Amino acid sequence: MKVKMLSRNPDNYVRETKFDLQRVPRNYDPALHPFEVPREYVRALNATKLERVFAKPFLASLDGHRDGVNCLAKHPKNLATVLSGACDGEVRIWNLTQRKCIRTIQAHEGFVRGICTRFCGTSFFTVGDDKTVKQWKMDGPGYGEEEEPLHTILGKTVYTGIDHHWKEAVFATCGQQVDIWDEQRTNPICSMTWGFDSISSVKFNPIETFLLGSCASDRNIVLYDMRQATPLKKVILDMRTNTICWNPMEAFIFTAANEDYNLYTFDMRALDTPVMVHMDHVSAVLDVDYSPTGKEFVSASFDKSIRIFPIDKSRSREVYHTKRMQHVICVKWTSDSKYIMCGSDEMNIRLWKANASEKLGVLTSREKAAKDYNQKLKEKFQHHPHIKRIARHRHLPKSIYSQIQEQRIMKEARRRKEMNRIKHSKPGSVPVVSEKKKHVVAVVK
Amino acid sequence: MTANRLAESLLALSQQEELVDLPKDYLLSESEDEGDGDGERKHQKLLEAISSLDGKNRRKSAERSEASLKVSEFNVSSEGSGEKLVLADLLEPVKTSSSLATVKKQLNRVKSKKTVELPLNKEEIERIHREVAFNKTSQVLSKWDPIVLKNRQAEQLVFPLEKEEPVIAPIEHVLSSWKARTPLEQEIFNLLHKNKQPVTDPLLTPVEKASLHAMSLEEAKMRRAELQRARALQSYYEAKARREKKIKSKKYHKLVKKGKAKKALKEFEQLRKANPAAALEELEKIEKARMMERMSLKHQNSGKWAKSKAIMAKYDLEARQAMQEQLAKNKELTQKLQVASESEEEEGGAEEVEELLVPDAVNEVQMNVNGPNPWMLRSCTSDTKEAAAEEDPEQLPEPVAHEVSESEGEERPEAEDDTLLREFEERRSLRKRSELNQDAEPAGSQETKDSSSQEVLSELRALSQKLKENHQSRKQKASSEGTVPQVQREEPAPEEEEPLLLQRPERVQTLEELEKEECFQNKELSRPVLEGHWSEKIPNNHPDAPQEKKKEEEMIDLQNLLTTQSLSVKSLAVPTIEMLEDEVERNQRQMIKEAFAGDDVIRDFLKEKREAAEASKPKDVDLTLPGWGEWGGVGLKPSAKKRRRFLIKAPEGPPRKDKNLPNVIINEKRNIHAAAHQVRVLPYPFTHHRQFERTIQTPIGFTWNTQRAFQKLTTPKVITKPGHIIKPIKAEDVGYRSSSRSDISVIQRNPKRVTTRHKKQLKKNSAD
Secondary structure (H helix, E strand, O other): OOOOOOOOOHHHOOOOOOOOOOOOOOOOOHHHOOOHHHHHHHHHHHHHHHHHHHOOOEEEEEEOOOOOEEEEEEOOOOOOEEEEEEOOOEEEEEEOOOOEEEEEEEOOOOOEEEEEEOOOOOEEEEEEOOOEEEEEEOOOOOOOOOOOOOEEEEOOOOOOEEEEOOOOOEEEEEOOOEEEEEOOOOOEEEEEOOOOOOEEEEEEOOOOOOEEEEEEOOOEEEEEEOOOOEEEEEEEEOOOEEEEEEOOOOOOEEEEEEOOOEEEEEEOOEOOOOOEEEEOOOOOEEEEEEOOOOOEEEEEEOOOOEEEEEOOOOOOOEEEOOOOOOOEEEEEEOOOOOEEEEEEOOOEEEEEEOOOOOOOOOOOHHHHHHHHHHHHHHHHOOOOHHHHHHHHOOOOOHHHHHHHHHHHHHHHHHHHHHHHHHHHOOOOOOOOOOHHHHOEEEEEO | OHHHHHHHHHHHHHHHHHHHHHHHHHHHHHHHHHHOOHHHHHHHHHHHHHHHHHOHHHHHHHHHHHHHHHOOOOOOOOOOOOOOOOHHHHHHHHHHOHHHHHHHHHHHHHHHOOOOOOOOOHHHHHHHHHHHHHHHHHHHHHHHHHHHHHHHHOOOEEEOOOOOOOOOOOHHHHHHOOOOOOHHHHHHHHHHHHOOOOOOOOOOOHHHHHHHHHOOHHHHHHHHHHHHHHHHHHHHHHHHHHHHHHOOOHHHHHHHHHHHHHHHHHHHHHHHHHOHHHHHHHHHHHHHHHHHHHHOOOOOOOOHHHHHHHHHOOOOHHHHHHHHHHHHHHHHHHOOOOOOOHHHHHHOHHHHHHHHHOOHHHHHHHHOOOOOOHHHHHHHHHHHHHHHHHHOHHHOHHHHHHHHHHHHHHHOHHHHHHHHHHHHHHHHHHHHHHHHOHHHOOHHHOOOHHHHHHHHHHHHHHHHHHHHHHHHHHHHHHHOOOOHHHHHHHOHHHHHHHHHHOOOHHHHHHHHHHHHHHHHHOHHHHHHHHHHHHHHHHHHHOOOOHHHHHHHHHHHHHHHHHHHHOOOOHHHHHHHHHHHHHHHHHHHHHHHHHHOOOOOHHHHHHHHHHHHHHHHOOOOEEOOOOOOOOOOOOOOOOOHHHHHHHEEOOOOOOOOOOOOOOOOOOOOOOOHHHHOOOOOOOOOOOOOHHHHHHHHHOOOOOOOOOHHHHHHHOOOOEEEOOOOOOOOOOOOOOOOOOOOOOHHHHHHHOOOOOOHHHHHHHHHHHHO
16 A cells, blocks of 8 residues: 655755745735735725825924025035025035035125036035125135135126036126126126016026026026027016026926916927926925926925925925925925925025935835835825825915915916806907916017 | 018118109100290290399209299109119210210119118017027927937936946056065065066966957857857768668669769759859869779779679679679760750750740759649649640540649658558448448448458558559659659559449548548648549549539539639639638628627617616515424425515615616616725826726736736836936937037137128028
8 A cells, every 4th residue: 555645845945044035935826816906905005194104304404504595506526515605695515414514605795696516516606796706616725724715706787696507617697697607717708688687597408508598587588599699589477487497307398486386397499388387386486496317396485385396297296394494595406316405594404305205224125125016006096086185185384275275266266257258258259278378478589 | 670671661762762853854844845835935945045144043943943843742743753764774875975984884883783781670680590599409409309208208217327337447456556565475476476477467477368368258159159069960960971871772872872963963054054164164073083984994894893793694694784784884984974055955855845835833843853842733733734635635634633642642652651541441440330231331232241351452452552653653753754754654543443433332421531631631732632533533433422513513613723723823822712711701701690690789788777677676684594493404494484474575675767768777886985995087197997997907016926027017217326416418328429519619619790691691591
């Protein structure tokens, strides 16, 4: 008689070393794992809830300025270094890892209107209300030396903004006109004007570096070509644009921060219709900066909050605020795309995570896998009402909250009126203007 | 702009008017002179005389007053208004006087030049500039379109975009800054120096370096693989040669030799066609071999072997034959090779000519012994058949069939053998059956068991003969070509037919089966062929069987098809296929018709609705407990009274909403609790709800997917490396060449100055 015995090959279940992973045999037969949709739904719901639980974006506040922070600049080569200019003419250089100020310069009398770093990171430029452009060394002065600028250019008019070329020793200032300067000269190489009004900001295109964009207080955005030394086109919006920012991954896209609470993303080849109108702020938008990945941008507003918008969405995905943060004047997205800095009226610079619930530091592979999986689940079930509600839920300060309600009512009333007008007039006599086109007054060639 | 133009035109008009004024006056005065009478003239003269008395001034004033009289204050008189002042008219009086030559020249020069357009105003110029610059810039920017689109649609983007290649410092550099300090290190270095081992630069001995340079890893691998293959091939070849060598059959070797010779000849023929020079060389070689043969005594019955054979030759026939053979060989080898020429071809005769008329492909097939194309084969047979028909119309069917069967046998003799064997087996089995019920046989009633067994034997013989014949014919085909074998082939035909003719109806049925099998096996080719084959015999046996008749018709059809269409050799296979396709289509249509014949959508719907209504009705609740208060068990039912008592009747629900709507089913079972979790509107990127459902239904978790699939499904869209600076996209990153000129140099070269010519061009551009 043959006796049947269980026999197993130890090769199948014994590890070679104790450092090997335990082998877990799995059977992927779908019959054994039923209810995949409900189970994943629950997982997604939990992931969404956890995301909200862990959403703690505020990292640090850098205090030291004795007046409102008016401008910020990133160091092009060093992630930890940040420069800031205040309304009392003080410029500070900060170390983000230590969260300390490492250098303080009394750069100007009056406001520091603009600050920008050279592309190589060895020096930086400031412009102030005292009609000067100053170039400073990034490293501090040696022992016993005095803090002095490398160069000082005294202009005829006040400069309100400055930006440095991305590749060459050229920078641009704005004020009465847009001036292009060679670093070695005390006179601009060329000045470009179109009409007479004070220009509040000028920005170089980071990809096609000969392009510039500026915005003036007569409600227009003007584009310039540095090589041909002419303005290219002008678009006039409903209200004044405070600043613009070019997309670092898409050469022809820029976003304008407007006084009418909105941001407008334009394709510079077709200025008559913005690509997207981003609306969520309840007060004037003062500054905007793109994420280096070019997929999102952050905006700072007078309503004491900053918001993060995906470039293809008209609504923000995130809003940051604290009790103590006042009107946010400037904002920057760090070049590793992980953090956001904002400088506000109440003299502080704040550091935020770009992704509110992200865990900082090194992740193990399992953590990473879980994070990715949760992210995908959230994306997959994002349209389900419960998940949507939880993911969208944000606590807002009362002022902003009530403002939003008010805005909504106003907008609804306007819409209703428009509808009524259309309804009660001769068909075709009242044109239906889309939201995108509504805000563009004219495009001037 | 328009204002400007207006001003311009006004200016031009005024100029014209000034010019026009002059001749008008002149003309007017003339006409006045002509028109008025003598009295008038006299009066004029008088006036003139009077005025001349006073002096120049007086006269001028008179002229002016005159003009004002003629030309009214409000409009220029219409006389001569249509005419335009031409410079030539003005110059006419000048022609005569030579003193005014310089003036004339100047005037001519003026005439040749065009009037200069007014320069545009500054704003206009700037506007044009801007427009041109904008167009240029947008053109430059549009090169980014594909990249932007690609990045937007990318499944995954990894930042920073540019891959930083880790810089590996060569070890020499590292070593150069390093010095041996400890005694151990120094000792080692001393040793190295003694052995002339280079320490820092170049670290490798020249030999090593050379070897490194000589071959890269990939090259070496490739080389090795090549060598391996060569070795393997060689070993195969050797094995084959050994195997062939082992074969003892003389016949085989003879055949091989013959084949080789044939091949060589063929090659030579080809060479002759392709490369006459090379062929000539080859010919020379052959000639040389002949000469050698002539010189040598090799095949001249003068060797040792030949002498021994010569002794035996008297008595032994074989020996004599061998000697003869040798001599024949000698003759063959020493024979002068005749270069194939036109004359040879002409000698071919009528048959050859006929063959030449047939397309080349056919000839090829007939020549080709080992692997004829089945299509070509069929065409060839039909061709030959035609030829046969011309020769002897009565003999038509038989040779065709034989040829066909033969060619088929030639093509795959194994199949033929198989079929024959199977045929045999089947017959035997049938025989057994027929033995069991003898009365089934109509013809075999008078035959005894012995005769039946005899019949089996005869059949066996016939089959073996068939087999043999096939082999023979194959050989014949191999050896000879053209029409010659036809005659030979006809001979075994009657022998073959005999046993088939003897067959009974049952057997025919088995044959049919066989045929079916055949058809199944070799579809298009063998079917008509086989049918052709059987067609001769079946009618002989059963001219009245209806099924057979039908088949016969079909076969005849096919045959007709073959004969009619065989004229064009190429398009033989096509019509049959088309026919088949047509049939298939018709069949399908019919099938669909049949399939949906009993379909009643309306009834189905009503049934569905009834079922839905039934399902939505509240059910009665039966609370009877079997065995409670009475006997229970298998086969026992609770009493009707008890059941009635414990049955709770469900209350009648509200009427269904679709009660009065005949064409609608309204589902009233919407779960509010579930609805709270359900998506109400189709989200944006999806175009159909099914699409959305599918995405939701495919799980992405590790519970349902393998590790690899899970990783692939959950890869994030954007990956950034912590602590790395992400720079703006650059033209070099995406493979574009960035503009070589720096922006600043362009500015310095382009001062803000624009020439008038440039302006004009710009204006033209803008106008376009």
